[in-house]
Amino acid sequence: MGAVSKEIMEKAVQKWGKSAQILTLLEEMSELQKELIKNINRNQNNLDAVIDETADVEIMLAQMKHIYQIEQAVQERIPIKLQKVMKRLED
Numbered sequence: 001m002g003a004v005s006k007e008i009m010e011k012a013v014q015k016w017g018k019s020a021q022i023l024t025l026l027e028e029m030s031e032l033q034k035e036l037i038k039n040i041n042r043n044q045n046n047l048d049a050v051i052d053e054t055a056d057v058e059i060m061l062a063q064m065k066h067i068y069q070i071e072q073a074v075q076e077r078i079p080i081k082l083q084k085v086m087k088r089l090e091d
């Protein structure tokens with residue numbers, strides 16, 4: 001995460017508070033879910049909305065990691081998780 005993004009995230013937490021930011025992540029995840037359901041279940045051509053909601057989720061996910069100070073821990077967990085997926089692929 002760049003210095004500018006970090007500054008924006010800190011300002012957002014100061015302005016709206018940690019709980020509101022976490023709830024906004026949940027809201028954005030549900031918006032992405034809704035667009036994915038429309039795309040798959042109703043065969044809708046809504047790729048722009050999927051892109052939009054994916055961007056929202058990524059921003060709020062970064063915000064949540066910043067709030068809990070878990071960026072590094074998550075980063076370290078990812079290769080372990082990918083290793084497990086790789087193992088399942090090989091089984």
Ligand SMILES: [Mg+2]
Nearest residue numbers: 028031053056
């Ligand atoms: Mg959204």
